[in-house]
Amino acid sequence: MTPRTFGGDGAADASDTSATGREQTRRRIIEAAVGLLERGGRDAVTTRAVAEAAGLQPPAIYRLFGDKDGLLEAVAEHGFATFLAAKHVDPDPQDPIEDLKAGWDLAVEFGLANPALYALMYSEPARPASAAFELGMEILMGRVRRLAVGGWLRVDEELAAQIIHATARGAVLTWLSQPEDRRDPALLTTLREAMVAAVTNQEPAVRDAGPAGAARTLRATLPEQTSLSGAEQRLLREWLDRLAADG
Known part of the structure; x- marks a missing residue:
């Protein structure tokens, strides 16, 4: 046994x-x-x-x-x-602008479907960011990075992410603060289109003669550069930051 x-x-x-x-x-x-x-x-x-x-x-x-x-x-x-x-993540969307809109719509729809939970999630801005929140922001930054690489981004990547996040949150909280008979769907559409206009160009900036858009695109792809030393990359990034700011 x-x-x-x-x-x-x-x-x-x-x-x-x-x-x-x-x-x-x-x-x-x-x-x-x-x-x-x-x-x-x-x-x-x-x-x-x-x-x-x-x-x-x-x-x-x-x-x-x-x-x-x-x-x-x-x-x-x-x-x-x-x-x-x-969230649905497409690593290579056919249309990055439509992908941005779809991500914004999803965030707003979640808030409208879960009003009390959404209000709690954002009730304390000083609360330490949760792991899930940080991962969600990484997904958003990935969308922003693809826009930058394609020459679509009008503003700095960090500012673009803040605008996208702030407009979605503001849209939800404003909608929920209104009496039901005053909730106009045009508010959400208008805010989304204003967000797109604020962070993106109508055409990829790299097609233009100006250096600012090209600088943003190059800056976005710089981390993939392997032929430059660390010091050279830092110096190039400083130059690109200046050129991008001029736009």
């Missing part, structure tokens, strides 16, 4: 089971909080109400999240992760 073994493997299995159970409980609490948030707003998300909705005792929330603020931060992170999962 094969002897029964004890020790490390059994302890590991128990630890894995405990971790899985903890994560399932955590998810259950967050989903309960999201449900309360959507039905009754932020004030409805109390530790007692969340615990009752999740079928748990309030101490479970304190053990996993510390306090109500910790729970709300986890709910906001859940919102960013949910939005990130809905």
Whole structure:
């Protein structure tokens, strides 16, 4: 008969089971909080109400999240992760301008479909950025970089990303602040087109004789350059920054 073994493997299995159970409980609490948030707003998300909705005792929330603020931060992170999962990333879009519009529309549609969650996600600008938020911004910066490489970008990449993000967020919050009978879809379309006009050229700038657009395009592709030393790349970037600013 094969002897029964004890020790490390059994302890590991128990630890894995405990971790899985903890994560399932955590998810259950967050989903309960999201449900309360959507039905009754932020004030409805109390530790007692969340615990009752999740079928748990309030101490479970304190053990996993510390306090109500910790729970709300986890709910906001859940919102960013949910939005990130809905994003479609095309590494080589046929039309980068339409790709930009589609990404903007998706962000706005998420906010309009999840008003209470969206308001919580952006209620505290000073909150440390979550991992999901940072990854979402990386996707946005990828879109901006493709515009720059193609010569479409009118402004600096960082400024372009800020404009895109700010107009989408402003569109959602402005729409939600209006009474339903005053919500005009033209607001969203107009803001999106204003954003496109603010950050992109009507035609790729590299087709123009001016140096500013070409400088932005070269600056965007500079990280791929391997024939220059680090010092040479820094010097070239400084020159390109000056040329781009002149445009």
